[in-house]
Each structure stands twice: as structure tokens, then as C-alpha cells.
Amino acid sequence: MAGPDRRLVQTAVIGSAASGLGIVLPQGADELRRLRRRHPAYTYWCGTQLGGCGGKLADRLYADKVCHFAHAPNASCHRRANGTDSADHLFVKQDLARWARGGGIDARAVLRDLGSGPGDAVDFRVRAGRQRVRFQFRKLSHPEWSSACEELERDAASLDWVFGPGSAHPETVREMREAFGHVLRFRFETQGVARHVRIRAEEARRSTDWVPLDACAMTPEGLRVPGARRLTGTSRRPVAVEPPPVPSPAAPAPRPAAGADRRSGRRTSPLVRKVQRLVDEVNALAASADADVRTTAERLDREAASWVERYGRLTGPDFWSGKATKTAAQGDGLAGRLEKLARRLE
Ligand SMILES: [Zn+2]
Known part of the structure; x- marks a missing residue:
């Protein structure tokens, strides 16, 4: 059985070449007909924020095969990712913006091009509390991860990493588990023409459920995922964390021993x-x-x-x-x- 044709362009941005509003084209003819009826004014672009050429795209409707976007016949495009997941960095940015607005929090999500395109990573930065959350899409080597930590920790009160499929090196996963007891992962679920991020904490032997951002909380110590046990201080005892809005005692800030190493320092x-x-x-x-x-x-x-x-x-x-x-x-x-x-x- 043949898999999906990865060369087919399945995502675009709406409105202009520079737009950040991503869309996944429905693959079935009926869904695409419905989308056209509902949004007759939509224009689709091979967006620059998708690493695309900026050209206009047509939504091709097929009854007998997968619907997809298509460039003009003479277009030359070097966009690397075209599949259903190729606009996920834009979708997480939208989810983060909505989440922050809902919580009345002054924060910004920015795309980070780490050398292979605008979808390499998304950084979420809370202004007042100086919390940082990195959503990592592109695979990082362990040294690359270490140096990114240095960069992101500068002037930050807390730093959380959330890794996409295959983006974390095994050595990085080991180090994260040692420091925090778990590693945070994300994946996406398609809902209509959009996709939404889901997060979970993975320990060595157990994982929490995949939850939307709305189930997570930003605390002074960083991003909390419901059900995740987080190692704190030097005791390394897991502390159960309840999901918001149920008030729960945050992990007490431990008094680190003099000369506490960088790893344990990350936890306070x-x-x-x-x-x-x-x-x-x-x-x-x-x-x-x-x-x-x-x-x-x-x-x-x-x-x-x-x-x-x-x-x-x-x-x-x-x-x-x-x-x-x-x-x-x-x-x-x-x-x-x-x-x-x-x-x-x-
Ligand atoms: Zn293009």
C-alpha cells in the first residue's frame, strides 16, 4: 500500500504571501466543496512563513484522488516541507496566542529559523515573568541543544523544552529526565482545516495523557502539564502537580546547596x-x-x-x-x- 504522496502541497497560508494564518487543505472532494462555499473569498499562498516561494496557490479539487494545492504552471519552488504537518509551527503559534490571550498574559510566540526554515522552532516568551518555552520541531544534536539552552536561559526565569516527533537526541532526553523526571513532547491533531497542539510528559516508564494547552498552566517555575511529576530541588522526590484552575501548592522553592550544579539550578x-x-x-x-x-x-x-x-x-x-x-x-x-x-x- 502506497503512503501519502509527500510532494503534494497540503498546506498554505490564507490572504497573502507573508500571512501567518495556516490552513490544511481537506483531502476529500466534499470537504473541499464545503470549504469553498463557506469561504469563497479565501486566497491561498505558498507562504514565506512556510519556507515557500510566496507564489499564489490554487486549491485543486479531485473526485478520484487527494485534493491538494498547486502552483502556477511555470512556478519554481524550493519549499522543503509540503505535507499535512508542514504548517504546524504556524498552528502552535496561533494556539499559544489564543492561550495567552485567554489567560490575560503578556507574551509573544516567535518563529525561529535554525538553518533549515522558519518552522525549525517556536519560542514562547512571557514578558513580565520571563518564562520561556521552546517548541522544538527540527532535530537537534545534543551539543546544539546545550548551546540553545545557554542562549534561551540568558535573562530567563524558567525554560521549558517541548519536543516534536524525532526532534530530541536520546542523550538530550536522558539529561532532561535526569533533571526534571520527564521530557515534554508535542504532537498535533487535525480539526477541520486547522491543527492543534497537544502536550504530554513522558517519564521513562509512564506518560501523561495528551492535553491541549488550555489544560496546562504557566507558573513562575515554568510550564506545568497536568499529571506530570516534576523533580524539584535536591531531594529528587516527584511532586504531584494538579491541572489548573484547581489551586495546588506549587513546588516549594528549595534552598540549593552552595555550588549547586547547573542542572539542579535549572529547577529553581x-x-x-x-x-x-x-x-x-x-x-x-x-x-x-x-x-x-x-x-x-x-x-x-x-x-x-x-x-x-x-x-x-x-x-x-x-x-x-x-x-x-x-x-x-x-x-x-x-x-x-x-x-x-x-x-x-x-
Ligand atoms: Zn512555492
């Missing part, structure tokens, strides 16, 4: 680590200082401890309501005062 917020590092520094410097300075240092130490606890208790809904942003700002202010005292003592 950089802001928490910064505050804890400054408290340690101030405590060391204040040990030999005057009584009034020691009192100030002790007060800041207590304040920091209660802030770290408050930060650790933040949940998904707190993030959406802006409470998390406020708490992060308090942490920033606290870090500033600790830094000032440390400089005075040096």
Missing part, C-alpha cells in the same frame, strides 16, 4: 537563587560588623526567608492574576537592598 528560579546567594554573602560579611549592621542583616535574612516561602507557594492562577509578577518585583527590591548592604560591608 534564578531570582530565588540570587536572593539566597546575597543573603549568604551578607551574613558572612556582617558576622564581624557592628551590632546595628548585624541587626539589619538579620532583618533582611528573615525577610528573604519569608519571601522565598511566599514565592514557592505561588500557583498557576497566581501567575495569571498578576500576583506572581508582584511577588517577583518584591524579590527584586529585596535583592537590591541586600546588594546595597553587601557593597557597604565590603
Whole structure:
């Protein structure tokens, strides 16, 4: 039995060559007739955001074979991916935009061309909370993944990777499982002329169900997938995470041991680590200082401890309501005062 003809153009963008509105052409004649009736004004393009030539496409209707898009007879096109899944990067961008709007969150999803086209990866960036989520489409070698981590972690409070089919190197999967207990994967489901992303967490021996973005939550510590057990801190004990909107205690921010390695560091917020590092520094410097300075240092130490606890208790809904942003700002202010005292003592 022959598989689908991969050379047939199954996806396009609607409206213009530069459009980001993807569409999957129905393969059956009846569905295509219905689409034409419902949207007579649609124009289809071999979109630049699909890595296409920008040419106009016709929707070819066949009763006896698969319907598909077709270029003008003399067009020259070097688009690499034409199959049903070739607009998935545009669909995840749309899903992410809808998800963020629904949660009242100020975030952006951007396409990343890693050398083979605009569909290599999609980065989701939350502005205020500085969470980052990378949806990886193109296969990455392990060193490529490591260096992408460096890039994405810069100035980020959290970084989550969600891998598409075949995009993660086995070594990367091993490292992710060691650090987080699981690796996040995505796939797509076709619904009419669109496709929608589904996510799950895969441990070595079990996986959660495939769920839409709406079932996931963005927390100060990153993307949470319902049912995923996430390793936290140095205890490596899995912490059960409930799906939103059921309030659930977020994983408490652990106090990392001095010199905690980069891998375990990824599991705590950089802001928490910064505050804890400054408290340690101030405590060391204040040990030999005057009584009034020691009192100030002790007060800041207590304040920091209660802030770290408050930060650790933040949940998904707190993030959406802006409470998390406020708490992060308090942490920033606290870090500033600790830094000032440390400089005075040096
Ligand atoms: Zn083309």
C-alpha cells in the first residue's frame, strides 16, 4: 500500500504571501466543496512563513484522488516541507496566542529559523515573568541543544523544552529526565482545516495523557502539564502537580546547596537563587560588623526567608492574576537592598 504522496502541497497560508494564518487543505472532494462555499473569498499562498516561494496557490479539487494545492504552471519552488504537518509551527503559534490571550498574559510566540526554515522552532516568551518555552520541531544534536539552552536561559526565569516527533537526541532526553523526571513532547491533531497542539510528559516508564494547552498552566517555575511529576530541588522526590484552575501548592522553592550544579539550578528560579546567594554573602560579611549592621542583616535574612516561602507557594492562577509578577518585583527590591548592604560591608 502506497503512503501519502509527500510532494503534494497540503498546506498554505490564507490572504497573502507573508500571512501567518495556516490552513490544511481537506483531502476529500466534499470537504473541499464545503470549504469553498463557506469561504469563497479565501486566497491561498505558498507562504514565506512556510519556507515557500510566496507564489499564489490554487486549491485543486479531485473526485478520484487527494485534493491538494498547486502552483502556477511555470512556478519554481524550493519549499522543503509540503505535507499535512508542514504548517504546524504556524498552528502552535496561533494556539499559544489564543492561550495567552485567554489567560490575560503578556507574551509573544516567535518563529525561529535554525538553518533549515522558519518552522525549525517556536519560542514562547512571557514578558513580565520571563518564562520561556521552546517548541522544538527540527532535530537537534545534543551539543546544539546545550548551546540553545545557554542562549534561551540568558535573562530567563524558567525554560521549558517541548519536543516534536524525532526532534530530541536520546542523550538530550536522558539529561532532561535526569533533571526534571520527564521530557515534554508535542504532537498535533487535525480539526477541520486547522491543527492543534497537544502536550504530554513522558517519564521513562509512564506518560501523561495528551492535553491541549488550555489544560496546562504557566507558573513562575515554568510550564506545568497536568499529571506530570516534576523533580524539584535536591531531594529528587516527584511532586504531584494538579491541572489548573484547581489551586495546588506549587513546588516549594528549595534552598540549593552552595555550588549547586547547573542542572539542579535549572529547577529553581534564578531570582530565588540570587536572593539566597546575597543573603549568604551578607551574613558572612556582617558576622564581624557592628551590632546595628548585624541587626539589619538579620532583618533582611528573615525577610528573604519569608519571601522565598511566599514565592514557592505561588500557583498557576497566581501567575495569571498578576500576583506572581508582584511577588517577583518584591524579590527584586529585596535583592537590591541586600546588594546595597553587601557593597557597604565590603
Ligand atoms: Zn512555492
